[in-house]
Amino acid sequence: MKKEITLLGAGLVGSLMSIYLAKKGYSVSIYEKRDDMRKGNQQGGRSINLALSNRGLKALEEVGLAEQIKRLVIPMKGRMMHDVKGNLTYQPYGKEGQFINSVSRSWLNEMLMDEAEKLGVNIHFEHRCSQVNLDTQALEFETPSGSKRIQSEVLLGADGAFSALRDAMQRSDRFNYSQYYIEHGYKELCIEPQQGEFAMEPNALHIWPRGRFMMIALPNTNETFTCTLFLDYEGEDSFANLQTPEQVEAFFKTYFPDVIPLIPDLTHQFFQNPTPSLVTVKCYPWVKNRTCLMGDAAHAIVPFYGQGMNAGFEDCRVLNELIDTHQHNWDTILPEFQQARKPNADAIAELALKNFVEMRDLVADSQFLLQKKIEAH
Numbered sequence: 081m082k083k084e085i086t087l088l089g090a091g092l093v094g095s096l097m098s099i100y101l102a103k104k105g106y107s108v109s110i111y112e113k114r115d116d117m118r119k120g121n122q123q124g125g126r127s128i129n130l131a132l133s134n135r136g137l138k139a140l141e142e143v144g145l146a147e148q149i150k151r152l153v154i155p156m157k158g159r160m161m162h163d164v165k166g167n168l169t170y171q172p173y174g175k176e177g178q179f180i181n182s183v184s185r186s187w188l189n190e191m192l193m194d195e196a197e198k199l200g201v202n203i204h205f206e207h208r209c210s211q212v213n214l215d216t217q218a219l220e221f222e223t224p225s226g227s228k229r230i231q232s233e234v235l236l237g238a239d240g241a242f243s244a245l246r247d248a249m250q251r252s253d254r255f256n257y258s259q260y261y262i263e264h265g266y267k268e269l270c271i272e273p274q275q276g277e278f279a280m281e282p283n284a285l286h287i288w289p290r291g292r293f294m295m296i297a298l299p300n301t302n303e304t305f306t307c308t309l310f311l312d313y314e315g316e317d318s319f320a321n322l323q324t325p326e327q328v329e330a331f332f333k334t335y336f337p338d339v340i341p342l343i344p345d346l347t348h349q350f351f352q353n354p355t356p357s358l359v360t361v362k363c364y365p366w367v368k369n370r371t372c373l374m375g376d377a378a379h380a381i382v383p384f385y386g387q388g389m390n391a392g393f394e395d396c397r398v399l400n401e402l403i404d405t406h407q408h409n410w411d412t413i414l415p416e417f418q419q420a421r422k423p424n425a426d427a428i429a430e431l432a433l434k435n436f437v438e439m440r441d442l443v444a445d446s447q448f449l450l451q452k453k454i455e456a457h
């Protein structure tokens with residue numbers, strides 16, 4: 081007999097997983113702490129757009145959504161490096177026909193939720209999971225109308241880097257956990273279209289490598305770019321030293337002069353937008369009884385390989401495969417899932433950290449940075 085499945089989190093991974101499960105005939109309920117983002121009151125704090133690679137597309141293909149999604153992505157065929165003088169160097173990502181895709185996070189998430197609901201998935205918004213009992217699989221939620229308790233048969237925690245399910249696991253025996261914040265935070269800035277057109281080459285991921293820090297930009301379908309500045313919180317060149325409009329202008333004049341004319345309201349955006357942190361989370365086991373972590377809840381990584389969501393989508397694909405292999409026997413499916421996915425999750429976590437150094441340093445205008453250091457001494 082098919083079970084009822086409870087999912088925590090209607091983010092990218094929870095929404096996609098619910099589609100796989102509903103297609104298999106499960107009765108699926110998702111509990112999401114936020115309000116419905118489709119009503120327009122989005123809460124910020126995460127990247128506006130994402131790089132979707134073949135890894136993620138493969139899962140979307142399996143649930144029949146890839147074609148629909150491909151129509152609303154912008155292919156990025158290579159990286160376009162900007163040096164401090166504004167000179168451009170282009171490196172293709174692969175062979176002709178190989179590329180990654182820029183996609184809007186909110187559009188993708190909303191589309192997945194729409195699809196899930198069409199298949200009968202019940203999404204309970206404004207339900208913040210506050211407690212999980214791993215033995216009884218009882219859950220407690222805070223809702224606008226008070227607290228609520230439910231019982232789950234199989235519980236999948238796709239509730240992100242600060243997961244409530246993982247929180248409960250952390251208080252159980254023989255659970256390993258580590259979290260590591262890098263020294264950099266990030267700031268998103270928007271480049272508006274120029275005369276109704278993209279201000280820069282749209283089919284590329286733009287990078288301004290500057291040694292210890294960097295800025296990147298991904299195109300959006302409305303002809304804007306979302307730039308992300310990754311910078312130390314503390315130190316000489318850092319967010320701590322960008323406290324006034326004059327400091328921000330001087331910093332951009334020194335390091336990103338070609339961007340200044342493209343963002344007329346630079347200082348306004350800079351002080352308006354938050355400066356979130358970046359964390360790597362590792363833990364194991366992901367499974368206790370019939371509860372299991374997936375996506376960022378199991379393996380949050382830094383974004384420099386553009387693979388967090390893609391790896392989470394692969395979790396969904398692998399879990400779906402195991403449901404078939406083990407004919408809906410969840411006592412076998414979940415332990416096999418964690419064994420299959422943990423080494424991959426660890427590998428991409430390391431690669432993502434290393435790729436930050438690669439991206440910010442690789443083609444950096446080292447001559448310029450050297451000169452700056454010489455001048456400083």
Ligand code: FAD
Binds near residue numbers: 127374388390391
């Ligand atoms: P989330 O997207 O975090 O969703 C978790 C959901 O759970 C949320 O809706 C949340 O509200 C809900 N929730 C949380 N706690 C509770 C609770 N207690 N009760 C109920 N609900 C709860 N990945 C890529 O593949 N490509 C990229 O280019 C890329 N770029 C990135 C850029 C930045 C700056 C950042 C920060 C990340 C980037 N990522 C990228 C990573 C990607 O954002 C994550 O891997 C992805 O969002 C993980 O999806 P998820 O569903 O597991 O978690």
